[in-house]
Amino acid sequence: MSPPLRNDRQLSELNTPQRNRYFYGKLMDVLHFDLEQEYLIAEQRRGNRLLLGPGVVCGLQVTVIRSGGERGLRVGPGLAIDGWGRRILVPDEFELLPLRLTDEDGVPAPDDDGPLPRQLILSLCYRECRSGFEPALVPDPLCDGPAHSEAGRWVETYALHVHEGTAGDVVRECMPELGELLHKGRIQEALCLLAADCPELPADPCVVLANVAVGPRGALTITDCLPRPVAPTNRMLLQLLICLNERIEECCRHDTVLLKVGAVRLLMGNGPDAVLDSPDERRVIPRGREPLGFEAEFTGAPVDQASVVMDSSVEVLRDRTPVTLPVAWPAPQRLRCAVRNALEPGAYTVTLRGEGPAITSAAQPPDDAEPLDGEAGRQWPSGDGTPGGNFVFSFQVDR
Numbered sequence: 001m002s003p004p005l006r007n008d009r010q011l012s013e014l015n016t017p018q019r020n021r022y023f024y025g026k027l028m029d030v031l032h033f034d035l036e037q038e039y040l041i042a043e044q045r046r047g048n049r050l051l052l053g054p055g056v057v058c059g060l061q062v063t064v065i066r067s068g069g070e071r072g073l074r075v076g077p078g079l080a081i082d083g084w085g086r087r088i089l090v091p092d093e094f095e096l097l098p099l100r101l102t103d104e105d106g107v108p109a110p111d112d113d114g115p116l117p118r119q120l121i122l123s124l125c126y127r128e129c130r131s132g133f134e135p136a137l138v139p140d141p142l143c144d145g146p147a148h149s150e151a152g153r154w155v156e157t158y159a160l161h162v163h164e165g166t167a168g169d170v171v172r173e174c175m176p177e178l179g180e181l182l183h184k185g186r187i188q189e190a191l192c193l194l195a196a197d198c199p200e201l202p203a204d205p206c207v208v209l210a211n212v213a214v215g216p217r218g219a220l221t222i223t224d225c226l227p228r229p230v231a232p233t234n235r236m237l238l239q240l241l242i243c244l245n246e247r248i249e250e251c252c253r254h255d256t257v258l259l260k261v262g263a264v265r266l267l268m269g270n271g272p273d274a275v276l277d278s279p280d281e282r283r284v285i286p287r288g289r290e291p292l293g294f295e296a297e298f299t300g301a302p303v304d305q306a307s308v309v310m311d312s313s314v315e316v317l318r319d320r321t322p323v324t325l326p327v328a329w330p331a332p333q334r335l336r337c338a339v340r341n342a343l344e345p346g347a348y349t350v351t352l353r354g355e356g357p358a359i360t361s362a363a364q365p366p367d368d369a370e371p372l373d374g375e376a377g378r379q380w381p382s383g384d385g386t387p388g389g390n391f392v393f394s395f396q397v398d399r
Helices: 007-012 028-054 176-183 185-192 232-253
Strands: 055-059 062-067 070-075 079-081 087-090 092-095 119-135 148-162 206-216 221-222 258-270 282-285 291-300 315-317 329-332 332-339 345-351 391-397
Touching: 007 028, 028 079, 055 206, 062 221, 070 119, 070 206, 087 119, 087 148, 148 258, 176 185, 206 258, 221 391, 258 282, 258 391, 291 391
Parallel strands: 282 391
Antiparallel strands: 055 079, 062 070, 070 092, 079 087, 119 148, 119 206, 206 221, 258 291, 291 332, 315 345, 329 332, 345 391
């Protein structure tokens, strides 16, 4: 006697898996071979349902066709996963011509010559049928009767179901609590939120392919994207990530203009100013030409003049002793620190701070302000391309 038909829904549920344990002398019969197949089938379907999700994987495009005054639909080849995790493979184009209502097995309704409803749903459903009938040594008297044959294969096929109605649009929204966790960078908690619930098996596992509107004269209009669920494969997700990255670069990226020191000159009271050739030059001023102070010219971003404070963001040392100089702005980007008379002889070290308390750029809102890029090098402007870092220069006034 043939074993009872397996329960497709049960194979997709969260049941305890059972598989064969082989040992020498074990008698294998239909029950054990079915157990082997059902274990593998169940693992595949649960994986499809929980890891990938239901929907169209590829293809299955729906188009309107017309022949001899009849209107219908053509469904292209493709692959889908239904609500129970079963793969539905459509290997070739299939035409529904003329278009008629069908039963759940895709069989057109008999003697249905009336007009079609104004709104139709086209769904793709998983079906199995028996094939490869052959003589059976032990036939099933209830099913086979005198034929004494059994089907040797299951064929995993499909049915196109046309029925009245309109399928709702597939809506994919970000959960508010999920968005909040991601905004705060709490990735692990976001993953825990997503993994909290296992999706339940739907009562109707079929995959909606399109909504079809029927016009007054039988014209067909297809909506085949919004009501169609899509199973996002790794290939799709990778392409989405590439496009999202390009979109972020396009709309959200802003090249930060760094605040740097573009030049430093020593203000000479009795001759032309002494311009430093490089940010790390140590200039020696001979006796009799003592400078009044210095000017630092900023470049790049506009400087926030309020952030320039003597003995705080600006430090001047003479022989390692702090010196307070007046602060002035001859131009918006030019800082002057000078006295009326000459600076006293000694070794001067000037620090324009890029580390707190730092000289910063002017920005709105203030949170967008960047600290001075003050890392000194061999060329002007100073900086290493990263916000922050003190700019230090030295000069010697001989005694």
